[in-house]
Amino acid sequence: MKWQHLQLLEIALSRLYLHWAGRPQIRRGFAGPTAIAAHRNSILFRMSVPFVDSMCWIDIPSFPVDYLVYSCYSSSSSSSSPPSLTVLPPFFDGGRTDPSDKYFQPYRRQHQRIMFNHNMGILCHGDNGEFTVGDITYRYDQEVDLCLLHHPPPAGTPPKWSVNRLQIPPEMKIDLYSWKTDLVVPIGRSLCWVDYYQGILLIDVVADSQGSPIQQQLHYVRLPSQALKSRRLYIDPGAPDPFRRVCVTDAGIIKLVCILTKYPPPDDEFTIITWTLVDINQGSWRKDVDTIVGADEFFGLCKAAKSCLPRVRPSFPVVSLVDPDVICFLLKEKGRNLSWMVEVNMRNKVLQSSAIYINEEEEEGPPSEKDRRNTFFGHSFIPTKFSSYLAEDAIT
Template sequence: MLDRGDIGLQRRGEEEFAVADLKVLIHSDNDSVPVKVERFRYRSNAGSRRWEVKRILIRRREGTGHGLPWWTTDKVFSFEGYLCWIDYFRGILFCDVIDEYPELRYVELPVAPPEGNSDHPNFGRPDPFVTRSVCVMDGSTMRFVNVARADGEIASKRNPGSRFTMTTWSLVTPLNSERIGWAMDGAVESARLWTHDSYAELRLPLLMPEFPFVSLREPDVIYAVPRERHCGDRKTWVLVIDMRRKALRSAVPYNEVEDFCGDGDEDERWPRVTSTITNPFFPACSPCS
């Protein structure tokens, strides 16, 4: 088995549940080569306290699945009776792990996967959740949000004023359909957001939002975190972005360590962020949630 960040919990009814992990098995990046996974499963009603291991063929649409040899699980969550393993560079694996004869369905994300191995030779794998997230609302709607940088990078250092486009998609058609895919809901460009009256009135710096997360109550609202990266006291905010209006609804200072700096009034004091943050700010979009 891999690590705890790759393990998910699926329930069926009030008493039955299963804990599962997946490991992709592939030795070629040839899209025509069948791909299997090893499913590790523990069931509450199995009559045994042992983990079960089973190999399952990935069901995927023709022409998809490029890059699966470098699969890395960034997040595991449940959705409509399935456990979902997501690689933010590639796509989502759907599996009903409680089923005795499970199918494993692969759906690519609506973004181009990297060519070959995405790991940097010196720094390892970038953190794609800095600019991407998949969120489930009301247990029945899945949305993907991506902050695409103009320079094409995912999580490397960027400068103030760096342009971006924030886009959201919804997963459409039943999961058992051959035509399952994504429909774009909306997009907003940095120039449109930064020049809107609501952004200018708050006098916020022109920073790219990070760790985007779809509101669980309002599907057209995105939470995101822009943060200064210079040495010394860093200022960090949580933005509430209305994708329908393509405008900033509000912004509040964020303080990871609950310590404020500054000599002015409370409204003029900003939080001090004393560490370099590379993990999601919002617990619900954590890779281990």
Template sequence: MAFPDWVMLDPYVFRDGPFPDDDPTAAIGHNSRGDKVGVRFLLRAPPEPSSIFLDWEAGTGDCDDFSVVAAHRDAVLFQMGYLVSLGSSNAYKAFDYLLYRAAGAGGSSPSLDLLAPFGGSVDELKARMEADGLIRLTNQHLRRLKCLDIGVLCRDGEEFAVAELQITRSEVGPELHVLRSSTSSRKWELKRPPITPANGGSLDLEKFLWDWDADTVIPFGSYLCWVDYCLGILFCDMFDENPQLHYLEFPADVRGACFGGCCQAVGVTNGVMKLVSLVPDDGLIAENYTPESGFTIVCWTLRMDEMDKMVWEKDAVLKSDHLWSMLKPDFLWPLDEFRFITTNRFPRVQFPLISIDDSSVIYLVLAQNGRVEEAGYNYDETWLLAIDMSKMTLKMSFPYIEDEMGDPSPEMLAFAEDKFWRFEPFLAADFSRHFNLRCPRHVLLKPAEA
């Protein structure tokens, strides 16, 4: 069985799984404090999610974390965070960025490379501490903990750019920190791009800077696109020596009508940007949608009109009544081990995702309250749904967290609890298609079986 052309990458990172030496997805690197770090993937075709496995023996501290940040073409960007001791009673949360590259056309093995330190090396942090007596925590540092403002963009060959955009309400304006492989220094550069309306006209910059709060970063052509799901998108050409930020609003009927990534998503399918939004019928912002709450799933495509202006074109609409009617027990759960949707267990849909290779398909997370008292741990019974918006049908479903997991391993128990308390959107990525290998058996095993 070949690797899938694209994957829904689960942000949860498994730390206790096996790390076989012959795994064709595995790569080894080191962080800035010298720790050995290994990453491998369990790759499956959607709607089954693909998993990340981490081998980081030194990363056992309470503040040691590892997150997948972004992906484009054969690249996956990871962020590592850990405390750095800056004296007898001082510590600072430092971040490393590691770039994973899948096997190239020559069949080379995957790589995991440490990028230049962002915010200073450990020695530079210590020197700053000695000179100033403290290092201030900024709002941007806190946003960095959530991986909100950074993305990766690849171009032909091995060229890439990694960038973080900082939007503040100060007179300084936006700060764009860029690391490009094409520069000889391979260090971060500071740019101060102006913000302009994408289609001309005026922009209340003071209000914009006050309201802007990016949720994610999307690669699109030569652009990285910072997305605020309540406002719109900032487009920035990452290979322009003098970049600008071009602001495009979302359609009027979806602006401000969402709860971040819980009910809205931007993605790119075959080079075309798409927007999907779960819009409440009553106009009230909601975090999730149940059979009792009327809503509409609306899909938009970004196009250029005859005046060369970017416009959102509505191309698919699905009412919630139709969605719930297609989720029939004998169709969605034909096997005995699947459970029925029951109203008293609060079924809801969230976290839309756009297919990378089929413009008519979106994915949704369907969850209902688990039987926590019986199980003895917190979890939500969860499925992943593939919806064909052109045919208004359920294309496929996958039981993500089942109602009865038997005697789960400690790792699977931690997984279910983590999803219960802080479910995060999946990351659409196509690095899997860049492998020139066939999948051996151990790559196809589920995490609980591996």
């Protein structure tokens, strides 16, 4: 089964596969495991679980959903624990019921609270493998339901989800009616829900595990005024915006990358602009005027590097974890199922590296694995240092 792609440092790809021994025969169309988020040494992923009766295929979307966290610990870590796989408990608060559920055990998706991948995030904190998984459900009366699960739970209590209904103060000026979460990122003690055309909602999720009121831990940062002038592109529901990204470097620097263009957008006319959040409390951004790159200059960098890259608008920008001036872009060649990844130093105006994306079907592997591989759409990269927690010869 295919996991989501993870983008590592220096334009390198890592793929994770789940080998499920004794798995029942599953017909095509069954959703495999999907990575949702990653932070430090942990990856949060989701998978649907087939019924015990493998012959029951009446309604595949009704299969139960499990969330799991896979964690590794490097040899230099204070923890000497081996890699672990934590299965999060099912969450039924707010879920729907169906009388027919009694015939399908242990549970069905109708019973579970619906949580969408793009609304979920994971925050690792502490020195002993602690993490918090969070999800937000938006309500149209200036309220949000914040669902949290802390691991490990308080002593003497079983692991369970909690729901906190939070009132959004009017002074935050968040339009929940049109809010769309594009990304959830961890920053400090907070999980941050990002709308690329409004702003960043920060919630101190660690406060809940320490008994502090979460309502007092809300904070909102509006995007720079120039970024707010553009309107959201029409894209399929659930698909991320290909021309905007909020990234957090390993040093905690928060960057906004926008590939701005006129409307309708020609592929050879665009400007790449980045902003740095200089004061998270005041919500003040600084435009990085020394790193602005236009279309002609961008294509000139490719030509100067004697690279045969396609002349198309870059998409899905990701800021390097180690250098805030370096951004990775995806170039998708029109008319061909061919994509390139390029790494550009925006300050020095240098194309540092480029690599063609190798589709999974082009890799070596048994036919049974290839049959389950999915089409690459370009938006499934997750910046993470997860690989640094793995030994070179590790088998996990």
